[in-house]
Amino acid sequence: MQETIKRKPKRKGKKIPFAYYMMVVPIGILFFIFHTIPFLRGVFYSFTDWSGYGTWKFVGLKNYLYMFGNSNITHAYWFTFKFALFATILVNAIALAIAVGLNGKIKYQNFLKAIYFLPYMLGSLIVGFVFKFIFGNMLPSLGRALHWGFMSSNILGTTHAWVGILIMTIWQGLAFNTLIYLAGLQSVDPEIYEAAALDGVNPWQKFMRLTFPLIAPFFTINLVLSVKGYLMVFDQIMAMTNGGPGNSTTSISVEIYTQGFQGSQFAVQSANAVVLFIVVLTISLIQLRVLNKREERLG
Amino acid sequence: MQANADLNNNTPAPRKSKKRKKKVNWTLTSVMMVLAIFAILGPLYITIVIALKDPSQMSNVLSLPKQIHWENFKNAWQMTNFPKMFLNTLFITVVNVIFTIFTNSMAAYVITRYRLKNKFFNMMYYYFISAMFIPFNVIMLPLVKEVSAFHMDNIIGITFLYIVFGLPQNIFLYSGFVKEIPTALEEAAEMDGAKPMQIFFKVIFPLMKPMHATVAILSFMWTWNDFLMPLVLLSNPDQQTLQLAQYVFQGQFSTQYNLAFASYVLVLLPVLIMYVFFQKYIIAGVTSGSVK
Amino acid sequence: MKKGTKLLAVSASLIALSLVTTACGNSSSSKKTTLQFFSTKTENAPTYKKMIASFEKKNPDIKVQLSSPSNAGTVLKSDLAKNSIPDVMAVGGDVNYQQIQKAGVLVDMSKESFTKNTMPQYQKMITSISKGGKLDAVPYATNASGIVYNKALFKKAGITKTPTTWDELIADAKTLKAKGITPFELPFQDSWTTMGVFNQLSSNMVGSSWIKERKNNKTTFASTYKPVMTKYLEISKYAQKDYMGTTYNDGTKALAEGKAAMMINGNFVIPQAKTSKKDVDLDMFKLPVNNDASKNKVTSGIDVALAVSKNSKNKAAAMKFVKFMMTDKNAKLYNKEQFSFSAIKGIDQNAASLKGISADLAKGDVVNYPDHYYPDGFDMTQVLTQTGVNQTKGMSDATNITKSLKKADSAFKSANVK
Known part of the structure; x- marks a missing residue:
């Protein structure tokens, strides 16, 4: 930062060589064509009755009003919010606990860290298939053998199907969050703890009063990324339940995919995508604001 | 935020804590070990064991195979057209990583260096950063329409899209890094009469190496494991990726779980092998890519 | 540093490998006509594969690629949205057919010689759900x-x-x-x-x-x-x-x-x-x-009807393949392996497992x-x-x-x- 300030007066007024524009503008144009234009077109479609082909006309806010009256779409929002909330809280709580454990005075630390990070490497579709088998075949037969009623049926065929998806998501989501928390914990200067030890605080107090404020930025990163990611949940649902039973595990993304290509719903699902965008944007901005404020307070 | 300096180098375990590790907490070590083995490695163990058995050995899913059935892999290999899918995925991944590193770092460099002096580049910066808030699902439906109009619903087309779509995040990553590079080197090169392109490739590009590694790893993970984009964009059976092929072939496996799991192992194996060899770099790369 | 160069070398060789192999793959198949054959059912894939093998043997210049995803309906719809439907489609006489038919992207089958060999009541099941009462798919197997x-x-x-x-x-x-x-x-x-x-x-x-x-x-x-x-x-x-x-x-x-x-x-x-x-x-x-x-x-309804894309670049080859599938020999093979009922006249289902209902079907005493x-x-x-x-x-x-x-x-x- 200092350097830019120093440099500024010296270079003022100097023209930036054309070559520098050439290093940004072409790819910027491509990005505009393939990312921004589809986005704008999507917004445009959401105000029409276009079915993906043929003629169309403007229908104003009809698609948006329709969305709120369609129980499948409103349920998709309800499910996605519920899922994102539980996944975010559980993944972050468990990941923080694992990170604290890994940061303790343990042996084989690097090896264990590598193991805990492993699920990050695996595609959620395949992991979803594996968990589908575990829930659908392995656990029920185990449950029947042990006469455990609650385990003898496939959770993915019950009203708790979303819990099955949640468990798989937690299994995979822990990896990344743990890594970030661990990076945060390792950045804390041990001398702070030594000073605290003299004051005679207990471990819980130590964590809440000392450690947590210090790793708050890492908490922010994890929270923002988790919420954003889980609002988009798609792969594991396609692998495990296809949105069922009923439409109980149909997330917003699954709804857009499965219904969007149906002629009658193309415009409606375009509106759905726009609402999804607004939701993600709002949540991300609120989170960043609130958490940054709290960080400032804590720091 | 002094922590960042530590995170950007390749040894995430700070030196300071080393001397304090004299007394090992064995209870904690074993708790963490047991948890790792059962919770994390358990499902992977199940996957591999099932892949090696035949249906007659499935009464106890968890037991080790009495007889190893390598032919599951052979059959899964043929059934899912594995070599073709593998090469398709490899092509997308490798080409994407290489082009991403060159094009995205170049754009990020210019934008970061000149955005404080030039309104245009500053605008570009905010343009890309705000695009980060637009998830793929939002542009999916219109994109499918556009891609088909351009006849880009194939491997080459999707590779191109990956390179372009990675821009916002990569500009964000690179720009944090470029800020830390002193301008003195470029100024010296400029005095010597180097052209902008030369300055970038000879001076700056090599200095960005740690961030290249991070971007490469993140791009690789994204493209290798991505499912939604191939699902909506690729239709020709010859032009599918490993993930998409897994989804398409699910129904054909029927109750032949051993074959299905053998095919899962085939898909997971390349990533697992890579992880064993480059684990340290991957972990460091992902960390520095997220903690800014 | 050393590790870094290693990484670079590995990735360089990987790209070379993938480029060479994809290039090879393309050049060898470019001489052949490649047909995309899409099926909405997964369980009959083995039978189709057998037919494809014998078809390719007879027509060495045509390659048929079968694709039968689990979520076929949605996949087909997204293909339709992309305006790139497969050359040949085997769909049920249901909403999947209705959607592609409605989009007007299918070849009219009513004039084809093989269509005349199919039973009229099954043709009617297709025309009754088609826009304009057209026969844009030929009934093949019924369930x-x-x-x-x-x-x-x-x-x-x-x-x-x-x-x-x-x-x-x-x-x-x-x-x-x-x-x-x-x-x-x-x-x-x-x-x-x-x-x-x-x-x-x-x-x-x-x-x-x-x-x-x-x-x-x-x-x-x-x-x-x-x-x-x-x-x-x-x-x-x-x-x-x-x-x-x-x-x-x-x-x-x-x-x-x-x-x-x-x-x-x-x-x-x-x-x-x-x-x-x-x-x-x-x-x-x-x-x-x-x-x-x-x-x-x-x-009883149409389990499989065969349709050909109007925009197919290989329409002749696609028709050839449909005609091949409609031959008595292949219809019998399909019947035998899939325990289904043929829409083609004179191909009866005699399997012992279907004794309980085959009489009703032969009489045509069915509801859709x-x-x-x-x-x-x-x-x-x-x-x-x-x-x-x-x-x-x-x-x-x-x-x-x-x-x-x-x-x-x-x-x-x-x-x-x-």
């Missing part, structure tokens, strides 16, 4: 709904005659249950199987003109379908315990292994079950929906699947799986039926746009 049952288990329970009325069916289910045999195996984790039960009940209990009235909002599910749902729920009371968590594949396996006596679906259950246990003795009878045996009919007339975007399976979950949760039948039918009506309303 028949009914109950596939395990003969050995019926014998074990002392049941000598298959039921012909609803009361007899329930009595038999009670007998089986008393002997410790699960009467019905319902694989409702795969939601489409719910229609296997619902369609047969609906086609025998609600007249075929009902759907037109519903589309014009002159009637509702709630006012008509109570008796259907009552029977639907009664069947699930005699099902295996975890019927909402059982997949179709696992269900057919259980049937083959003698873990349950009956599965209510279609003839296609038989080949699927036989993949788990080759020598299992299965037969079929029609679901006796009513207590007046003469009113019970087999629900009600859901083939549903508007696209109306997903009855979503309603029915919810009904199943409600039941396993312990909701009373009366509440469950009211709730489900209300849901069906609102889902229908949102899909019923013109």
